[in-house]
């Protein structure tokens with residue numbers, strides 16, 4: 001496996017500071033997945049690792065949540081010759097729009113970029129179940145969760161980050177008065 005930490009640092013995926021993550025947690029490390037996803041050749045390499053893990057599993061479709069998850073799902077589907085669809089935000093979490101359909105018991109691999117509290121993955125699994133699909137596995141690029149949530153299916157991450165996340169009330173960087181940034185697509 002290539003040294004992904006080195007690659008992440010080189011292209012600016014791993015950033016130091018004081019960040020509010022999408023989950024609402026605070027951290028001194030932020031993974032800007034788009035520093036990676038803007039390089040198709042690196043995305044291809046990383047998806048190869050997820051592909052290796054799941055290529056012998058029986059499934060027909062790769063599903064990712066918007067936005068980064070679409071790119072990963074698409075690249076993985078391309079490498080493994082599967083179908084690719086994506087789940088978008090809705091009032092109750094996530095749903096399939098654009099007329100995407102699932103056959104009854106269609107077997108699905110769910111993928112995403114950064115796994116922190118598992119919110120997007122959980123909502124994507126619910127969207128699949130609502131359409132009577134069956135999730136057979138989960139693949140992510142970076143797992144930065146403190147303790148892994150068991151979804152009852154195989155879980156694979158290309159890189160397990162040791163970065164700490166804190167509730168805002170317990171964040172040592174807040175206590176030090178370091179300015180908080182809100183990275184990602186929320187600016």
Ligand SMILES: [Zn+2]
Pocket residue numbers: 018026027168171172173174175180
């Ligand atoms: Zn903080």
